[in-house]
Amino acid sequence: MIGRLFRFHGGIKPDAHKNESAGPAIQRAPLPRRLVVPLRQSPRATASCLVEVGQEVLKGERIGEPEGFLGTAVHAPTSGTVVDIARHPMAHPSGLDTECVVIEPDGEERWIEHAPFDYHTASREQALAWLRDCGIVGLGGATFPSHVKLGKGAGIETLILNGAECEPWITCDDRLMRERAADILAGATILRELIGARELVVGIEDNKPEAIAAMKEAAAASPHGVKVVAVPALYPAGGEKQLIRVLTGIEIPYGKLGGDYGVQCFNVGTAHAVYRAIAHGEPLISRIVTLTGNVDNAGNWEVLIGTPVQDLLPLARPRPDTDRTLLGGPMMGFALPRLDVPIVKGSNCLISASPRLFPPAPPEQPCIRCTECAKACPAELQPFELYWFGRSRNFGKAQEYHLFDCIECGCCSYVCPAHIPLVDYFRFAKSEIWAREREKAAADQARDRFEFRNFRQEREKAEKAAKLAAKAAETRAKLAEGVAEAPAAEAAAAEDPKKALIAAALARAKAQKAEVRPQNTDNLSPETQAEIAGIEARRKALEAAAPPAATATTPNADAPAAASDTAATAPGAEPRS
């Protein structure tokens, strides 16, 4: 049981700026003119399209079939007509394209038939499949499919509900907890049953007293024994591994998952989506998005997935000096390269940035090894060491110093007095290492292919040589047997008409060859004839002395037999490469 709180190393306390958007209740964003629903909702999996251009769809109708182990279904966020299926830019720093279904809403919001799912009578597998088909993914930002996370099914002691929301400015989880606490806990209870956890703990940063109160009230009403814990507001307390550390004391290293240590963590928004999916049969077609920053009307809106950012922003009324729009928080989010990108399941916040709110970083100064970054690092790394290694492209050393344990939370960049964009150096080092590993893998593959080709050629050569040697031995045997062989061959041929035909053809060819062979032994002088006879006699003697060539593997092993069948063996003996 949770007795006390633990602390994680480092962390920072940036200005929270939560009050700007936390006040007003969640409003429904109006239907946009068009919805651009990406079939790829997470970086890991995509869905195959189920609709065609011109097709009428209903709200909640499945338009994308989950593909692969990490796939989840995609649904139409409202009723309307599919007007296009094409590649559209995504909300990603690179502005990458992905396959999207463009829906023109008819404004009627006609739901597809949907019914609650009785997960008590269904098997666990059916329940997980239901969540997958409802498109439930983690709404904390990483959009990991929930059914996969729940797949563990055993050995989970503690289920943690992540309501920490530690990034400045963002308040979507805060509002959700204040307004829909009971639904969140109902979803959490479902999650707990599906994963078989003994206890359920909700972690909320202590700068959200209203949310804590609402969740505590709901927990008191819940018969299942839920603990609501206020955790110190210290960025990045909402990082999954940091929250697990604070609540349970367990440290989950890089490359491991909470499930390996008996803890599983879900975002409060995910729990709410699970509740809607199980209790109402509603797929995940909308989420709460915070619109804040340099705006006159900050707040939280319930937004349909696929709503273009540019249709959403005017709701908050950005001020004229807005120069950029950030997606996500200021610590880990990114500036949108364009505004025609759609909101996806992982989009939690849009911040209108102005030079006043987010002034450009001062010029980078030399590192003075003050170790402020090491003091702030929640992964307990030595960022300045990684920075020196990254700068000198000593990537091996960077990895030795656990570069990949860096969670890119930005604490080191935040505290650096020399204004070094440390996280950018680490992103660079990581991508360089990945690129080198890909190159190395490609080179390894090429080498393997080359080595196998050599091996194959050697083998073929050996096989051919063996075949030739066998043939040569056969020929020798034939020669030794002389004419007596012929009737035997005929008898064998009689058994098989096909073989007989081949034998006949061979005989004909041999005869033909014998005919065209240049007869330069005719009309010779007696001296020459005598000389030839002498040569022949010596050759016979040599042949008799030579060992049988049947087991030889070298191409020229058939040389002694060449006299009888030169024409047939010579081409085969040539080395091929």
Add this chain to the structure above:
Amino acid sequence: MIHSPYVRKAVSVQRTMGLVLIALLPGIAAYVWQAGPAILVNLALATVAAVLAEALVMSLRKRPIGLAVADLSAVLTAWLVALSLPAIAPWWLTTCAVLVAILAVKHLYGGLGQNPFNPAMVAYCTMIVAFPALMSQWPALDGLGFADQLALILGGTRELDAITAATALDSLRTGLRAAGATVEAVSQGPAFGMLGSRGWEWVAAGYALGGLFLLARGIITWHMPVAFIAALGGLAGVFWLIDPAHYGSPLFHLASGGAMLAAFFIVTDPVSGATTPRGKLLFAAGVGLIVWLIRNFGAYPDGIAFGVLLMNICVPLLDMKTQPRVFGHREAAGGDK
């Protein structure tokens, strides 16, 4: 393209250096109070020399001059050099020391953040090796007016016996060695005050006060001052308890010479010092050990500069061998794999 985070703490190298300069002020005030305003002249001289040298090198290196001068690192180096030298050191000695620190130690290694050795301490060592007599002349507290001090700084007459006095560390060393006297006998001399050299206790107290300010502001961590004071004081204490007639007391060692300046301002230099928590402890303790050894058995009255430089050499090894454990990992990072 700069990515997240889009917010930053209001900190800068300039602010850090500025806070260290502010933290030196109580010690400087005590210095002026006890030994006269000569030190201010040397501080000013050193500052001008350091800033000019910095600007010159930056222009030679074709780097932005304003940014480098504004970061105050050269000023801090100048102050530490001036405070390490005797207050009545002639102007050219101070200037030479500053030029060694800025030109050779700092910029020949690549400028701010790149130097493996503490610039002020290299400057001090160079000067004490080159000009041992001038470097051991400290102003006598009484009978030396500002005019005399100024004359000495600007290269006037140097009638040494009349105007200078041996420091307590120096007289204790020579007293014990040459005269075979006991600590008790030597410390009856005019150079001794309540704890260390007469008047110097106040300067040491001023430095300690500034050091506490730096600790409170998070500019330095506790590791280095605590380890240095514990090593120097502890060693001194053990030997003092064994043989009080021939070894100075821990308080004497801590209040004399540059001990307090070193504890909070010299060993804590981030650029040339160790960086891991355990590395910091070992680094500062090593300096403390060497200081005690040199003070008791060496050829120089104080050993801080040598201690710091010797430990500077060990920093890469210390850092490598003391890498802290990474979150979730049982073993430490890096190290001797």
